[in-house]
Amino acid sequence: MLVLSRKTNESIQIGDNIEITVLSVSGDQVKIGINAPKNIEIHRKEVYITIQNENNQATQSSVDLLRLLNTSIKRES
Structure with missing residues (x-):
């Protein structure tokens, strides 16, 4: 498992077309946004x-x- 640290508004890129962005952190809850092609189920x-x-x-x-x-x-x- 790859473990990365990210701050709010920082992203992780997976391959050419999947981006995961940390939107906010509040206590033990992290909100993320995922940009991916529509054919990939999330x-x-x-x-x-x-x-x-x-x-x-x-x-x-x-x-x-x-x-x-x-x-x-x-x-x-």
């Missing part, structure tokens, strides 16, 4: 994890449904 970590878990559950439901259909088709044959 989420808070806890939201990202929730999305991943929901996608995994949806995939598992699809696999379970396919197994059930396969079993049903085999019984009819």
Whole structure:
């Protein structure tokens, strides 16, 4: 992990097209601004994890449904 110190209005550049700017610091809260192309999804970590878990559950439901259909088709044959 790279650790950098930044002050208000200072930025970090990631690649050619992602810029993270420290907007303000108040107590233990830091507000940041992120400039990135629209095709790059940006989420808070806890939201990202929730999305991943929901996608995994949806995939598992699809696999379970396919197994059930396969079993049903085999019984009819």
